[in-house]
Protein backbone atom coordinates (compact mmCIF):
# COMPACT_ATOMS: atom_id res chain seq x y z
CA UNK A 1 0.00 0.00 0.00
CA UNK A 2 2.68 2.41 1.14
CA UNK A 3 4.81 1.36 -1.79
CA UNK A 4 2.11 2.34 -4.21
CA UNK A 5 1.90 5.80 -2.73
CA UNK A 6 5.63 6.24 -3.16
CA UNK A 7 5.48 5.06 -6.75
CA UNK A 8 2.77 7.54 -7.38
CA UNK A 9 4.79 10.33 -5.83
CA UNK A 10 7.76 9.40 -8.02
CA UNK A 11 5.59 9.55 -11.07
CA UNK A 12 4.30 12.94 -10.08
CA UNK A 13 7.66 14.40 -9.16
CA UNK A 14 9.49 13.09 -12.22
CA UNK A 15 12.68 11.19 -12.88
CA UNK A 16 15.69 10.87 -10.57
CA UNK A 17 13.78 9.69 -7.56
CA UNK A 18 14.10 6.03 -6.62
CA UNK A 19 10.89 4.10 -6.69
CA UNK A 20 11.44 2.87 -3.17
CA UNK A 21 12.76 5.43 -0.72
CA UNK A 22 15.37 4.75 1.91
CA UNK A 23 13.95 3.15 4.99
CA UNK A 24 11.28 1.52 2.84
CA UNK A 25 11.49 -2.25 2.85
CA UNK A 26 11.13 -4.17 -0.36
CA UNK A 27 11.08 -7.95 -0.62
CA UNK A 28 13.50 -10.27 1.10
CA UNK A 29 16.70 -12.11 0.24
CA UNK A 30 18.98 -14.70 1.75
CA UNK A 31 22.44 -13.40 2.59
CA UNK A 32 25.41 -14.85 0.74
CA UNK A 33 27.86 -16.01 3.40
CA UNK A 34 31.54 -16.54 2.60
CA UNK A 35 34.47 -18.27 4.27
CA UNK A 36 37.71 -16.35 4.86
CA UNK A 37 39.52 -14.87 2.99
CA UNK A 38 36.53 -14.35 0.65
CA UNK A 39 34.04 -11.50 0.99
CA UNK A 40 30.45 -11.58 -0.38
CA UNK A 41 29.87 -9.39 -3.45
CA UNK A 42 29.07 -5.69 -3.00
CA UNK A 43 25.39 -4.91 -2.53
CA UNK A 44 24.06 -3.22 -5.65
CA UNK A 45 20.41 -2.74 -4.71
CA UNK A 46 19.43 0.80 -3.80
CA UNK A 47 16.60 -0.10 -1.44
CA UNK A 48 16.41 -1.83 1.91
CA UNK A 49 15.24 -5.36 2.28
CA UNK A 50 14.71 -8.13 4.78
CA UNK A 51 17.92 -10.16 4.81
CA UNK A 52 17.71 -13.74 6.02
CA UNK A 53 20.93 -14.97 7.63
CA UNK A 54 21.26 -18.63 8.55
CA UNK A 55 24.42 -19.35 10.48
CA UNK A 56 25.38 -22.84 11.65
CA UNK A 57 27.47 -23.45 14.75
CA UNK A 58 29.80 -26.41 14.24
CA UNK A 59 32.36 -27.77 16.71
CA UNK A 60 35.13 -29.47 14.77
CA UNK A 61 38.73 -30.59 14.84
CA UNK A 62 40.99 -28.71 12.41
CA UNK A 63 44.67 -27.97 11.89
CA UNK A 64 45.98 -24.94 13.77
CA UNK A 65 49.55 -25.52 12.54
CA UNK A 66 51.45 -28.21 10.65
CA UNK A 67 50.88 -31.47 12.53
CA UNK A 68 48.88 -29.76 15.29
CA UNK A 69 45.12 -30.39 15.72
CA UNK A 70 42.75 -28.33 17.81
CA UNK A 71 39.02 -28.48 18.50
CA UNK A 72 37.59 -25.25 17.14
CA UNK A 73 34.08 -24.01 17.82
CA UNK A 74 32.95 -22.24 14.66
CA UNK A 75 30.30 -20.05 13.10
CA UNK A 76 29.78 -21.65 9.70
CA UNK A 77 32.59 -24.21 9.90
CA UNK A 78 35.54 -21.83 9.63
CA UNK A 79 37.66 -19.60 11.85
CA UNK A 80 36.88 -16.76 11.65
CA UNK A 81 33.20 -17.43 10.94
CA UNK A 82 31.27 -16.66 7.76
CA UNK A 83 31.43 -13.06 6.51
CA UNK A 84 27.98 -11.41 6.53
CA UNK A 85 27.25 -8.40 4.30
CA UNK A 86 24.14 -6.25 4.61
CA UNK A 87 23.18 -2.62 4.09
CA UNK A 88 22.37 0.18 6.50
CA UNK A 89 18.62 0.19 7.12
CA UNK A 90 18.17 -3.52 6.29
CA UNK A 91 16.22 -5.69 8.66
CA UNK A 92 18.00 -8.95 9.41
CA UNK A 93 16.15 -12.09 10.32
CA UNK A 94 18.88 -14.07 12.01
CA UNK A 95 18.77 -17.85 12.54
CA UNK A 96 21.43 -19.39 14.71
CA UNK A 97 21.48 -23.15 14.31
CA UNK A 98 23.55 -25.22 16.73
CA UNK A 99 24.52 -28.47 15.04
CA UNK A 100 23.24 -31.66 16.74
CA UNK A 101 26.83 -32.95 17.13
CA UNK A 102 27.79 -29.94 19.30
CA UNK A 103 28.59 -30.59 22.94
CA UNK A 104 27.92 -27.01 24.12
CA UNK A 105 25.15 -24.45 23.90
CA UNK A 106 26.17 -21.31 21.97
CA UNK A 107 24.78 -17.89 21.10
CA UNK A 108 25.80 -14.80 19.14
CA UNK A 109 26.52 -11.19 20.09
CA UNK A 110 26.72 -9.05 16.95
CA UNK A 111 28.28 -5.66 17.57
CA UNK A 112 26.13 -4.40 14.68
CA UNK A 113 22.98 -4.94 16.76
CA UNK A 114 21.35 -2.20 18.78
CA UNK A 115 19.73 -4.17 21.60
CA UNK A 116 20.53 -6.10 24.77
CA UNK A 117 23.61 -8.31 24.47
CA UNK A 118 23.76 -7.70 20.72
CA UNK A 119 21.33 -10.59 20.36
CA UNK A 120 23.05 -12.87 22.86
CA UNK A 121 20.09 -13.66 25.12
CA UNK A 122 17.65 -14.19 22.22
CA UNK A 123 20.05 -16.50 20.43
CA UNK A 124 21.07 -18.89 23.23
CA UNK A 125 20.79 -22.24 21.49
CA UNK A 126 21.20 -25.84 22.68
CA UNK A 127 22.74 -28.47 20.38
CA UNK A 128 20.23 -29.55 17.78
CA UNK A 129 18.20 -26.36 18.11
CA UNK A 130 17.66 -23.16 16.11
CA UNK A 131 16.96 -19.67 17.48
CA UNK A 132 15.56 -16.83 15.41
CA UNK A 133 15.62 -13.13 16.19
CA UNK A 134 15.51 -9.98 14.12
CA UNK A 135 17.27 -6.60 14.18
CA UNK A 136 17.47 -3.46 12.12
CA UNK A 137 20.98 -2.36 11.06
CA UNK A 138 20.93 1.26 12.21
CA UNK A 139 24.64 2.08 11.94
CA UNK A 140 26.94 1.41 8.99
CA UNK A 141 30.41 -0.01 9.71
CA UNK A 142 32.44 -3.18 10.00
CA UNK A 143 31.45 -5.09 13.12
CA UNK A 144 32.71 -8.12 15.01
CA UNK A 145 30.31 -10.84 16.05
CA UNK A 146 31.19 -13.51 18.62
CA UNK A 147 29.76 -16.12 20.92
CA UNK A 148 28.89 -14.87 24.40
CA UNK A 149 28.05 -18.09 26.17
CA UNK A 150 29.81 -18.72 29.49
CA UNK A 151 32.70 -19.15 29.84
CA UNK A 152 32.78 -16.39 27.21
CA UNK A 153 36.57 -16.24 27.02
CA UNK A 154 36.76 -19.93 26.21
CA UNK A 155 34.14 -19.75 23.44
CA UNK A 156 35.99 -16.86 21.81
CA UNK A 157 39.39 -18.50 22.33
CA UNK A 158 38.09 -21.54 20.45
CA UNK A 159 37.42 -19.41 17.37
CA UNK A 160 33.84 -18.19 17.80
CA UNK A 161 34.03 -14.84 16.03
CA UNK A 162 33.61 -13.28 12.62
CA UNK A 163 32.73 -10.03 10.80
CA UNK A 164 29.50 -8.44 9.63
CA UNK A 165 29.74 -5.48 7.24
CA UNK A 166 26.90 -2.99 7.27
CA UNK A 167 27.43 -1.01 4.06
CA UNK A 168 26.49 2.65 4.25
CA UNK A 169 23.42 3.76 2.25
CA UNK A 170 25.57 4.91 -0.64
CA UNK A 171 27.56 1.64 -0.66
CA UNK A 172 31.31 1.15 -0.36
CA UNK A 173 33.49 2.82 -3.02
CA UNK A 174 34.40 0.37 -5.77
CA UNK A 175 37.71 -1.48 -5.51
CA UNK A 176 39.25 -4.29 -7.55
CA UNK A 177 39.58 -6.86 -4.78
CA UNK A 178 38.24 -7.43 -1.30
CA UNK A 179 39.57 -9.82 1.31
CA UNK A 180 38.60 -10.96 4.80
CA UNK A 181 41.41 -11.32 7.34
CA UNK A 182 40.85 -11.82 11.06
CA UNK A 183 43.39 -12.29 13.81
CA UNK A 184 43.00 -14.50 16.85
CA UNK A 185 45.14 -15.74 19.75
CA UNK A 186 45.08 -19.42 20.76
CA UNK A 187 46.08 -21.25 23.91
CA UNK A 188 47.13 -24.90 23.78
CA UNK A 189 48.44 -27.24 26.48
CA UNK A 190 51.52 -28.12 24.42
CA UNK A 191 53.93 -25.38 23.45
CA UNK A 192 54.08 -23.82 19.98
CA UNK A 193 54.70 -26.52 17.38
CA UNK A 194 54.13 -29.47 19.74
CA UNK A 195 52.75 -32.13 17.40
CA UNK A 196 49.47 -34.01 17.68
CA UNK A 197 46.16 -33.07 19.24
CA UNK A 198 46.37 -30.08 21.61
CA UNK A 199 43.57 -29.20 24.03
CA UNK A 200 42.68 -25.67 25.17
CA UNK A 201 44.72 -24.33 28.13
CA UNK A 202 42.55 -22.15 30.39
CA UNK A 203 45.45 -21.04 32.56
CA UNK A 204 47.49 -19.70 29.64
CA UNK A 205 44.36 -17.93 28.38
CA UNK A 206 43.77 -16.23 31.71
CA UNK A 207 47.44 -15.24 31.89
CA UNK A 208 47.24 -13.94 28.28
CA UNK A 209 50.16 -16.12 27.18
CA UNK A 210 49.10 -17.31 23.71
CA UNK A 211 50.75 -20.32 22.09
CA UNK A 212 49.62 -19.20 18.64
CA UNK A 213 48.68 -15.83 17.18
CA UNK A 214 47.29 -16.35 13.70
CA UNK A 215 45.29 -14.87 10.86
CA UNK A 216 42.26 -16.80 9.63
CA UNK A 217 42.46 -19.61 12.14
CA UNK A 218 45.77 -21.31 11.42
CA UNK A 219 49.48 -20.81 10.90
CA UNK A 220 50.08 -20.49 7.11
CA UNK A 221 46.39 -19.92 6.31
CA UNK A 222 47.50 -17.37 3.69
CA UNK A 223 50.87 -18.55 2.38
CA UNK A 224 51.96 -20.75 -0.54
CA UNK A 225 48.97 -21.63 -2.74
CA UNK A 226 46.69 -19.91 -0.26
CA UNK A 227 48.40 -16.51 -0.50
CA UNK A 228 46.03 -13.66 -1.37
CA UNK A 229 46.42 -12.39 -4.93
CA UNK A 230 46.46 -9.03 -6.67
CA UNK A 231 47.71 -7.49 -9.91
CA UNK A 232 49.80 -4.36 -10.30
CA UNK A 233 47.51 -1.33 -10.59
CA UNK A 234 44.65 -2.86 -8.61
CA UNK A 235 43.13 -1.44 -5.46
CA UNK A 236 42.82 -3.92 -2.62
CA UNK A 237 40.50 -3.58 0.34
CA UNK A 238 40.98 -5.79 3.39
CA UNK A 239 38.28 -6.14 6.00
CA UNK A 240 40.38 -6.73 9.10
CA UNK A 241 39.01 -8.06 12.35
CA UNK A 242 40.48 -9.12 15.66
CA UNK A 243 38.66 -11.78 17.61
CA UNK A 244 41.19 -11.74 20.44
CA UNK A 245 40.23 -12.96 22.99
CA UNK A 246 43.17 -11.11 24.55
CA UNK A 247 45.61 -9.43 22.19
CA UNK A 248 45.40 -6.13 20.38
CA UNK A 249 46.78 -6.26 16.83
CA UNK A 250 49.25 -3.81 15.29
CA UNK A 251 48.09 -4.61 11.78
CA UNK A 252 50.68 -3.90 9.11
CA UNK A 253 51.47 -4.93 5.54
CA UNK A 254 55.20 -5.04 4.84
CA UNK A 255 55.90 -3.28 1.54
CA UNK A 256 52.71 -1.20 1.37
CA UNK A 257 51.23 1.96 2.79
CA UNK A 258 47.50 1.99 3.48
CA UNK A 259 46.08 4.75 1.25
CA UNK A 260 42.95 4.66 3.40
CA UNK A 261 42.11 3.25 6.81
CA UNK A 262 38.57 3.29 8.14
CA UNK A 263 39.85 3.37 11.69
CA UNK A 264 38.16 0.87 13.99
CA UNK A 265 35.82 -0.04 11.14
CA UNK A 266 33.94 3.26 11.42
CA UNK A 267 32.66 5.77 8.90
CA UNK A 268 35.65 8.13 8.58
CA UNK A 269 38.92 7.27 6.97
CA UNK A 270 42.47 8.31 7.66
CA UNK A 271 45.02 8.42 4.84
CA UNK A 272 48.63 7.27 4.41
CA UNK A 273 48.84 4.93 7.37
CA UNK A 274 51.63 2.42 8.05
CA UNK A 275 50.19 0.39 10.92
CA UNK A 276 46.67 0.39 12.28
CA UNK A 277 45.57 -0.76 15.69
CA UNK A 278 42.83 -3.37 15.71
CA UNK A 279 41.44 -3.90 19.19
CA UNK A 280 40.21 -7.25 20.45
CA UNK A 281 36.56 -7.27 19.46
CA UNK A 282 37.21 -4.54 16.89
CA UNK A 283 37.96 -4.03 13.23
CA UNK A 284 39.56 -1.87 10.59
CA UNK A 285 39.08 -1.47 6.86
CA UNK A 286 42.33 -0.87 4.98
CA UNK A 287 42.78 -0.02 1.31
CA UNK A 288 45.86 0.22 -0.85
CA UNK A 289 46.73 0.34 -4.51
CA UNK A 290 49.45 -2.14 -5.44
CA UNK A 291 52.02 -0.45 -7.64
CA UNK A 292 54.83 -2.99 -7.98
CA UNK A 293 55.02 -6.78 -8.17
CA UNK A 294 56.30 -8.95 -5.33
CA UNK A 295 55.16 -10.47 -2.07
CA UNK A 296 53.48 -8.23 0.48
CA UNK A 297 53.58 -9.63 4.00
CA UNK A 298 50.61 -9.25 6.33
CA UNK A 299 51.77 -9.11 9.94
CA UNK A 300 50.93 -8.15 13.48
CA UNK A 301 53.83 -5.75 14.00
CA UNK A 302 54.19 -6.99 17.56
CA UNK A 303 56.75 -8.90 15.63
CA UNK A 304 57.62 -11.94 17.75
CA UNK A 305 54.02 -13.01 17.18
CA UNK A 306 54.68 -12.94 13.45
CA UNK A 307 57.91 -14.87 13.38
CA UNK A 308 57.36 -17.13 16.38
CA UNK A 309 53.61 -17.58 16.79
CA UNK A 310 52.16 -17.53 13.30
CA UNK A 311 50.63 -14.11 12.50
CA UNK A 312 51.95 -13.94 8.96
CA UNK A 313 50.15 -13.96 5.62
CA UNK A 314 51.13 -13.14 2.03
CA UNK A 315 49.67 -11.14 -0.83
CA UNK A 316 51.26 -12.14 -4.12
CA UNK A 317 51.27 -9.20 -6.49
CA UNK A 318 51.83 -9.98 -10.15
CA UNK A 319 52.55 -7.59 -12.98
CA UNK A 320 55.19 -5.40 -14.53
CA UNK A 321 57.98 -3.77 -12.55
CA UNK A 322 58.13 -0.02 -12.17
CA UNK A 323 61.73 0.92 -11.40
CA UNK A 324 60.78 4.52 -10.70
CA UNK A 325 58.71 3.34 -7.73
CA UNK A 326 61.00 0.56 -6.59
CA UNK A 327 64.42 0.05 -8.15
CA UNK A 328 65.50 -3.21 -6.60
CA UNK A 329 69.12 -3.35 -5.40
CA UNK A 330 71.13 -0.87 -7.46
CA UNK A 331 74.55 -1.16 -5.86
CA UNK A 332 76.46 -3.12 -3.29
CA UNK A 333 79.34 -0.84 -2.45
CA UNK A 334 82.17 -1.24 -0.04
CA UNK A 335 81.67 0.71 3.13
CA UNK A 336 84.61 0.83 5.49
CA UNK A 337 84.48 4.05 7.51
CA UNK A 338 87.37 5.21 9.63
CA UNK A 339 87.45 3.54 12.97
CA UNK A 340 86.11 0.20 11.72
CA UNK A 341 88.37 -2.60 10.53
CA UNK A 342 90.99 -0.22 9.05
CA UNK A 343 91.92 0.88 12.50
CA UNK A 344 93.34 -2.51 13.44
CA UNK A 345 96.25 -1.96 11.01
CA UNK A 346 97.86 0.38 13.46
CA UNK A 347 96.48 -1.27 16.52
CA UNK A 348 99.73 -2.99 17.48
CA UNK A 349 98.67 -4.05 20.97
CA UNK A 350 95.68 -5.88 19.57
CA UNK A 351 97.91 -8.30 17.66
CA UNK A 352 98.49 -11.62 19.39
CA UNK A 353 101.29 -13.66 17.89
CA UNK A 354 100.94 -17.29 16.86
CA UNK A 355 103.57 -19.51 18.44
CA UNK A 356 103.26 -22.54 16.16
CA UNK A 357 101.37 -23.84 13.13
CA UNK A 358 98.46 -25.24 15.11
CA UNK A 359 98.07 -21.87 16.83
CA UNK A 360 98.25 -20.03 13.56
CA UNK A 361 95.53 -22.17 11.98
CA UNK A 362 93.30 -21.77 15.02
CA UNK A 363 93.70 -17.99 15.13
CA UNK A 364 93.31 -17.86 11.36
CA UNK A 365 90.02 -19.66 11.61
CA UNK A 366 88.69 -16.90 13.86
CA UNK A 367 89.83 -14.24 11.45
CA UNK A 368 88.13 -16.15 8.64
CA UNK A 369 84.83 -16.47 10.48
CA UNK A 370 84.77 -12.79 11.28
CA UNK A 371 86.10 -11.33 8.03
CA UNK A 372 85.72 -13.72 5.13
CA UNK A 373 82.88 -16.18 5.75
CA UNK A 374 80.13 -13.68 4.96
CA UNK A 375 81.25 -13.62 1.33
CA UNK A 376 83.29 -16.76 0.74
CA UNK A 377 80.91 -18.78 2.98
CA UNK A 378 81.76 -20.81 6.09
CA UNK A 379 82.58 -23.87 3.94
CA UNK A 380 84.84 -21.83 1.62
CA UNK A 381 82.77 -22.73 -1.43
CA UNK A 382 81.78 -19.14 -2.21
CA UNK A 383 78.60 -18.23 -4.08
CA UNK A 384 78.36 -18.95 -7.80
CA UNK A 385 78.55 -15.78 -9.84
CA UNK A 386 79.35 -13.55 -6.86
CA UNK A 387 82.12 -14.78 -4.56
CA UNK A 388 84.80 -17.14 -5.82
CA UNK A 389 85.55 -20.34 -3.91
CA UNK A 390 88.58 -20.59 -1.64
CA UNK A 391 87.99 -24.32 -1.29
CA UNK A 392 90.34 -26.14 -3.68
CA UNK A 393 90.96 -22.86 -5.51
CA UNK A 394 93.51 -23.13 -8.33
CA UNK A 395 93.91 -19.34 -8.28
CA UNK A 396 94.76 -19.37 -4.58
CA UNK A 397 97.10 -22.37 -4.68
CA UNK A 398 99.08 -21.16 -7.69
CA UNK A 399 100.65 -18.09 -6.12
CA UNK A 400 100.79 -17.28 -2.40
CA UNK A 401 102.24 -13.78 -2.90
CA UNK A 402 99.30 -12.93 -5.08
CA UNK A 403 96.90 -14.30 -2.46
CA UNK A 404 98.57 -12.19 0.22
CA UNK A 405 98.16 -9.14 -1.96
CA UNK A 406 94.44 -9.88 -2.39
CA UNK A 407 93.84 -9.92 1.34
CA UNK A 408 96.14 -6.96 1.97
CA UNK A 409 94.99 -4.72 -0.87
CA UNK A 410 91.71 -6.11 -2.07
CA UNK A 411 91.02 -7.19 -5.62
CA UNK A 412 88.95 -6.05 -8.54
CA UNK A 413 88.60 -6.98 -12.18
CA UNK A 414 88.01 -10.25 -13.96
CA UNK A 415 89.62 -13.40 -12.59
CA UNK A 416 89.06 -17.07 -13.37
CA UNK A 417 88.84 -19.51 -10.45
CA UNK A 418 88.48 -23.23 -11.18
CA UNK A 419 87.28 -22.41 -14.69
CA UNK A 420 84.63 -19.89 -13.61
CA UNK A 421 84.94 -16.17 -14.22
CA UNK A 422 84.33 -13.59 -11.51
CA UNK A 423 84.37 -9.87 -12.07
CA UNK A 424 83.62 -8.12 -8.85
CA UNK A 425 85.30 -6.31 -6.00
CA UNK A 426 86.86 -7.64 -2.86
CA UNK A 427 87.58 -4.81 -0.45
CA UNK A 428 90.85 -4.35 1.41
CA UNK A 429 89.83 -5.46 4.88
CA UNK A 430 92.47 -3.63 6.88
CA UNK A 431 93.73 -6.71 8.68
CA UNK A 432 97.04 -6.72 10.52
CA UNK A 433 99.97 -8.60 8.96
CA UNK A 434 99.67 -11.23 11.66
CA UNK A 435 95.95 -11.73 10.93
CA UNK A 436 96.62 -12.01 7.20
CA UNK A 437 99.30 -14.63 7.79
CA UNK A 438 96.99 -16.57 10.07
CA UNK A 439 93.90 -16.45 7.91
CA UNK A 440 95.75 -17.48 4.76
CA UNK A 441 97.50 -20.30 6.61
CA UNK A 442 94.08 -21.46 7.81
CA UNK A 443 92.65 -21.24 4.28
CA UNK A 444 95.65 -23.10 2.81
CA UNK A 445 95.18 -25.86 5.41
CA UNK A 446 91.46 -26.24 4.75
CA UNK A 447 89.15 -27.66 2.06
CA UNK A 448 91.75 -29.54 0.01
CA UNK A 449 94.16 -26.61 -0.47
CA UNK A 450 97.96 -26.82 -0.75
CA UNK A 451 98.85 -26.64 2.97
CA UNK A 452 101.19 -23.69 2.48
CA UNK A 453 102.27 -21.84 5.60
CA UNK A 454 102.14 -18.03 5.37
CA UNK A 455 104.21 -16.10 7.91
CA UNK A 456 104.05 -12.53 9.03
CA UNK A 457 107.36 -11.97 7.24
CA UNK A 458 105.84 -13.25 3.98
CA UNK A 459 103.02 -10.76 4.39
CA UNK A 460 105.33 -7.82 5.13
CA UNK A 461 107.29 -8.35 1.89
CA UNK A 462 104.14 -7.91 -0.25
CA UNK A 463 103.66 -4.31 -1.28
CA UNK A 464 100.73 -2.24 -0.10
CA UNK A 465 99.04 -0.81 -3.19
CA UNK A 466 96.09 1.52 -3.52
CA UNK A 467 93.21 -0.42 -1.99
CA UNK A 468 90.47 -1.65 -4.29
CA UNK A 469 86.89 -0.68 -3.88
CA UNK A 470 87.13 3.03 -4.45
CA UNK A 471 89.14 4.12 -1.39
Ligand SMILES: [Cu+2]
Pocket residue numbers: 073105106107147148149155160
Ligand atom coordinates in the same frame (compact mmCIF):
# COMPACT_ATOMS: atom_id res chain seq x y z
CU1 LIG B 1 29.95 -20.55 21.88
